[in-house]
Amino acid sequence: MFSKSCKYAIRAVLYMAYKTSPDQRVGVKEISDTLDVPGPFLAKLLQQLTRNNLVSSIKGPNGGFFLSEKNRNEPLRKVVECIDGPEVFSACILGLPVCSSENPCPLHTQAFIYREGLLQMVGKKTVAEIAAQVSQEGLSV
Amino acid sequence: MFSKSCKYAIRAVLYMAYKTSPDQRVGVKEISDTLDVPGPFLAKLLQQLTRNNLVSSIKGPNGGFFLSEKNRNEPLRKVVECIDGPEVFSACILGLPVCSSENPCPLHTQAFIYREGLLQMVGKKTVAEIAAQVSQEGLSV
DNA sequence: TTAAAAAAAGATATAAAAGTCTTTTTATCT
DNA sequence: AGATAAAAAGACTTTTATATCTTTTTTTAA
Ligand code: FES
Ligand code: FES
Numbered sequence: 001m002f003s004k005s006c007k008y009a010i011r012a013v014l015y016m017a018y019k020t021s022p023d024q025r026v027g028v029k030e031i032s033d034t035l036d037v038p039g040p041f042l043a044k045l046l047q048q049l050t051r052n053n054l055v056s057s058i059k060g061p062n063g064g065f066f067l068s069e070k071n072r073n074e075p076l077r078k079v080v081e082c083i084d085g086p087e088v089f090s091a092c093i094l095g096l097p098v099c100s101s102e103n104p105c106p107l108h109t110q111a112f113i114y115r116e117g118l119l120q121m122v123g124k125k126t127v128a129e130i131a132a133q134v135s136q137e138g139l140s141v
Numbered sequence: 142m143f144s145k146s147c148k149y150a151i152r153a154v155l156y157m158a159y160k161t162s163p164d165q166r167v168g169v170k171e172i173s174d175t176l177d178v179p180g181p182f183l184a185k186l187l188q189q190l191t192r193n194n195l196v197s198s199i200k201g202p203n204g205g206f207f208l209s210e211k212n213r214n215e216p217l218r219k220v221v222e223c224i225d226g227p228e229v230f231s232a233c234i235l236g237l238p239v240c241s242s243e244n245p246c247p248l249h250t251q252a253f254i255y256r257e258g259l260l261q262m263v264g265k266k267t268v269a270e271i272a273a274q275v276s277q278e279g280l281s282v
Numbered sequence: 283t284t285a286a287a288a289a290a291a292g293a294t295a296t297a298a299a300a301g302t303c304t305t306t307t308t309a310t311c312t
Numbered sequence: 313a314g315a316t317a318a319a320a321a322g323a324c325t326t327t328t329a330t331a332t333c334t335t336t337t338t339t340t341a342a
Contacts, residue, residue, distance in 0.1 A: 001142050004300065007236040014247055027318070041301050047320060060309025061317040095148040096281055106155055106271050106280050110262045114255030121251045130247050139247050140237055145330070168288070182331050188290060201339025202287040 006083040009045045017131030025064030052082045072128035089119045147224040150186045158272030166205030213269035230260045
């Protein structure tokens with residue numbers, strides 16, 4: 001479903017959501033150590049997210065990455081689509097050129113339901129909301 | 142979710158299910174032309190499936206690939222697991238080392254439902270049953 | 283019994299994804 | 313101002329997935 005890059009990105013954003021604020025930044029190394037993810041690789045992903053205004057950063061001493069209020073209120077979907085592109089949620093599970101209920105593949109019905117459920121969730125819930133669950137329900141990131 | 146290899150394999154097996162029988166074989170080229178898939182690549186996938194008794198073949202003139210009665214009655218899941226390995230249906234969607242309801246990731250609940258639905262389908266229905274739907278309901282392969 | 287057709291096997295090639303390293307820029311603090 | 317800390321940018325390397333090519337084996341049929 002998601003590329004490794006995307007998995008790393010989602011986890012990093014959720015981590016930042018409950019660890020950072022505009023005046024509580026965090027460096028790449030802390031994130032990558034905590035999530036057990038390759039550091040320089042994660043750095044590039046965070047930069048990509050930063051360019052797309054889904055993550056914020058400040059350079060220099062005491063700088064680092066963080067989520068602004070605006071960042072926290074984006075649906076998680078945006079993070080996914082920033083890394084893996086918008087087709088993740090619309091592509092046919094068997095790789096047919098187009099996925100449609102008019103011209104469905106044999107797995108379409110099941111695959112569509114699945115995808116929609118997932119899409120509903122990451123499309124409706126914001127980063128902050130999902131991160132809140134992580135804290136409250138003790139989920140693993 | 143599935144690798145390209147796996148997508149090709151699923152489509153090829155379903156195609157063979159309604160196109161072939163023990164005395165009605167089909168060559169790689171026909172399959173790859175029909176499905177618009179790279180021929181030599183598909184050949185290797187079919188050979189892998191053949192080694193695992195999910196597809197049958199006969200060499201020489203008038204030879205080719207086909208599905209035996211036994212092949213048709215395997216659940217489609219076996220084809221998937223033969224190509225992509227058994228973890229496709231049990232891996233965490235965020236790449237955490239293990240997926241479990243005891244120690245769930247933030248997307249676990251939704252992801253689990255999706256995966257299970259899909260797994261139920263390909264695990265219970267046989268190749269022949271799914272192929273029958275393809276014919277009856279005019280699905281695309 | 284030879285020629286041809288097809289899969290099987292294995293070697294090789296290409297492309298994409300994942301990961302690392304180096305240099306540059308920007309900000310902070312002394 | 314100068315030293316330093318951090319992200320940004322870009323080049324590079326490695327690994328994995330995808331794809332192709334070549335040779336061998338098996339079977340059929342002329
Ligand atoms: S057509 Fe294949 S998943 Fe929709
Ligand atoms: S723990 Fe991530 S999908 Fe189950």
